[in-house]
Amino acid sequence: MPRSLRLDVDVEVGPGERLALVGSNGAGKTSVLRLLAGLDRAAPGSSVTSGRTVLVGDGVHVRADERRLPMTFAEPRLFPTMTVLDNLVFGAARSGRSQAATTRLRALAALDTLGLGHLVGRRAGELSSGQSAVLAVLRTVLAPAVGVLLDEPFSSLDTEVAADARSAVHGWLDQLPVPLVLATHSVLDVMALATHVAVLDDGVLVQHGTVDEVARRPTSRFAASFVGLDLFAGHSHGTEVLVDGTFPGPASARSDRAVAATRPPAGPWTVRLSSSTPADGPVWVAVAPRATTLHASRPADGPRNIWETTVAAVEQLGAAVRVTCAAPLPLRVDVAAATAIRLGARPGATVWGQIDPSSLEVYPA
Amino acid sequence: MPRSLRLDVDVEVGPGERLALVGSNGAGKTSVLRLLAGLDRAAPGSSVTSGRTVLVGDGVHVRADERRLPMTFAEPRLFPTMTVLDNLVFGAARSGRSQAATTRLRALAALDTLGLGHLVGRRAGELSSGQSAVLAVLRTVLAPAVGVLLDEPFSSLDTEVAADARSAVHGWLDQLPVPLVLATHSVLDVMALATHVAVLDDGVLVQHGTVDEVARRPTSRFAASFVGLDLFAGHSHGTEVLVDGTFPGPASARSDRAVAATRPPAGPWTVRLSSSTPADGPVWVAVAPRATTLHASRPADGPRNIWETTVAAVEQLGAAVRVTCAAPLPLRVDVAAATAIRLGARPGATVWGQIDPSSLEVYPA
């Protein structure tokens, strides 16, 4: 898909550091990796650097096969006509006999650890999709490299197979002596494989930090929705936070856009916290779906942090149902389907929301 | 896929009643509908009846086109070479001129209500998938019928398109003068379109009741997981319930099987309720994923209903993460991804679980 996207990304990844690129479809994750790998060319006048090497820019172009940036793709792309072992040592073939022999031994050891030793002479075309995905990463990790690129390596796998693949790959990465860049849609990939996160929006880097920082205090709409939080702009004063009903940041995550379409205009709303916020002024307020409880009628607990609303949309997440509220706050609340049925939570139904202020994260914008 | 499945289903569906057939893949939902519609033949010796008509059995066979049981399939199956209107009145063609004219008027009125009046002369092949799905149901509803069959009519649609389709169809069904049978995987379909639920497991009817009854008190593992609850067998005595760590019922839902594989053997565990259970004796205990809170360290609230456990598996549900606990109870807890990251909830990690006894549903087994 030839597509023109202006990229503006500048991130440093140290040896042993593992950076997850996250962002909605079309945000530029794969484009960044393909440019780094040398599979696509940047537009004239732009520059792509890796370490101290200018890969493209000012007329310099290093061929993909000379960059030492092996890449794993969303499909395993094992060579189906070669044996598993030949696949794994393919990258070392150019580096001379002794390097090839060492790689061969490392490959055999890794296969044994995975319990796949019996597959060593099997043609790669005969493997299951889970085995292929794991071995594709292994092939990439075994190739001579100044950095390793993974592009959604487990996105084509079933939930459980992906979980196994992730835990198999987890161990190798701890010993990887070079930087790793991983593009992913899956928060489980980030939890299992990454140390840092870079959030891309429409080709632009909008947040960069450790996994914990980004999960705790997302500063963009996509990052918040990636870690499962609703994010609102607000203004804090003592124990009160005036929350604006609008999402901050550019609209790009697909599901958010859908919600926006069905959401009536929302007014500001005041949350009373149990303790003071760190500083008065503009803040972000991050709300977990479990912070809000829905009731079919007004609960008896008192007037604080309780409001009447209508259901704007319902969505199924596995066996849970995600209810999106209308005014005053377009909060998303996850409940068991059984609960949704009991609440009669169809679009347009009236429900009562109650928020637990202690589970809000409030931090300076 | 010619497959041999022994079906044992006997359900009465009254006029205006709308029955949702639910069950895991291969439970026989589609088989039941196709047998009713006359598209597949039952094995010799068995019988399929609809109302007072013996459709198949004892040598009687009524041809599919003479049964008046129009069916919608998982794919819209509109006739791409005909216009939208010709598709909608196809079923009435055999019933004489006046019937056809009436159907034509009803079709035009329904298209106008949907805001699709301008599509009336368009070829059906040019419609979007959402429009096709809605019109396929409309075509079925408009055909002369003694009953209407819908087989996962929205399963191929995106979340938001399916929501629109569901609300469009919702209105027609309230005026449907004949019984409706709907096979579905989606709890949102059940919420929006059904009055009753029949739970199939491996071809056998295991529970039948109103939507509310089944959602509140599921009695099979699949039904519980369909409405998003964990179900355990237990024994109640006063305010104490001794909960067995095993799932009851046959293992058929796919995700349950996966959990079973990674779950260590679990011992019995006692929950202390705030009030007495209705009756002493064997009970089911249904637990919503929100009933349990996970903590990274032991919470201070006291010793009741708190236990230390390890994470058996994590699974992504949209932007939420479903954490499955190990012993003593294989509970599934949904948390925001941000929370899972903060907890470090990787497989094998230690967490503390705390259950809210007031949100358990305990009922006689």
Next chain:
Amino acid sequence: MPAWLWLPAGTAVVVLVLPLVVLLARTPWPDAITLLSSSTVRDAFALSLWTATTATAVSALLGVPLAWWLGTGTSRGQGLVRLLVTIPLVLPPVVGGAALLFTYGRGAPVGSLVWNLAGVTVPFTTAAVVIAQVFVAMPFLVVSLEGAFRARGVLLEEAALTLGGDPWTVFRRVTLPGLRPALLGGIALCWARAVGEFGATITFAGSIRSVTQTLPVAIDELLGHDLDAAMVASSLMIGLAVVVLV
């Protein structure tokens, strides 16, 4: 693609395209009208058009039901029948012509039956031309339609049945319209193959002016004594081929 592979790739294009270009360039276009109206070319052209059209019509009438059975049925023996009816696709046409001659010739089993019943001989008649064309061209129609039947499956037909459509209505209003593109494609292919038929025709029907001398047969003969007419007739057939392809 490595640069040196351009050499063979380019050669391949030249080998395939050059003869056509040279033929079109050398054709005496100013005399084309005169040459086309010469009785040999004109008769052959007319004969080609109507035999090919007749053969295509026969192929469609017989081939569509066969393709339907092959594409949707689940009977045993289907695999064998499919193999047998596709043999003419890869069989040299001359051999096909020989087989027809050994079958429909005067001394042959079917031929003598026809002679006894109707008092006619089949070979070296216009009917023989049509039979030869049906034999070599119908498999194209059957194979391409069978794929279309198979790809469609019976999904729409099932829906139409539950809505109350009787089988004949369903075939006429649902199955046939859905097959239109494949049917047109198959007919074009079949017609092109029929109109270009030479080997089976010359073997089974010979080269009798106005009776069995179709355009390809005439070109073969004209090459011996009237190169200009042969060129014009050949260019005409290239034109037909391009029209069928596009």
Next chain:
Amino acid sequence: MPAWLWLPAGTAVVVLVLPLVVLLARTPWPDAITLLSSSTVRDAFALSLWTATTATAVSALLGVPLAWWLGTGTSRGQGLVRLLVTIPLVLPPVVGGAALLFTYGRGAPVGSLVWNLAGVTVPFTTAAVVIAQVFVAMPFLVVSLEGAFRARGVLLEEAALTLGGDPWTVFRRVTLPGLRPALLGGIALCWARAVGEFGATITFAGSIRSVTQTLPVAIDELLGHDLDAAMVASSLMIGLAVVVLV
């Protein structure tokens, strides 16, 4: 399928299968060995085998790079080239033969060039047989391989490049092995078409015993004076066709 459609479907099968069955049934099998070793059939068979094999080899050498370019390149003009090289697929072989004659004949542009440079004439030689076979058979190889190239895309090649494989290694170890099934299929098709070639051969190369008389050409001639030998040779070619199909 409504019952009355069985009539045309059955007729179609009879029309296509009966001639082959009759031919095989009437073939004088006891004399087959003698007839096969008669010098006409033997010479023609040998000539057919080695010209078809040579033509297939040439087609593969020239056609694989062309198919690669058509299947993976993104240049403009690709559509036109694809159309041009598939014309021989639907062109009547006789017309192809005529085009070759007008191109490589003694008085023709390329023919006179060859005569001036090398002092040889092309038509009515064994070389002409091979050229005619390449012309009609290579498009089959190109078309089937092009589809395979297109279906494969460059996914594996990209992975191999990032792993450090240089372009030639990637072609040799990744691209070529992946194409094997399609290549073998294309070669079989190409060979079958070459071995059955008749129209272009008889027009461009004639029917000279041991020089240009391939098996199909010989069958055409034998039908005139030795039916038994023609039958045996025809049965032989049916056998070849079935082998290629299976």
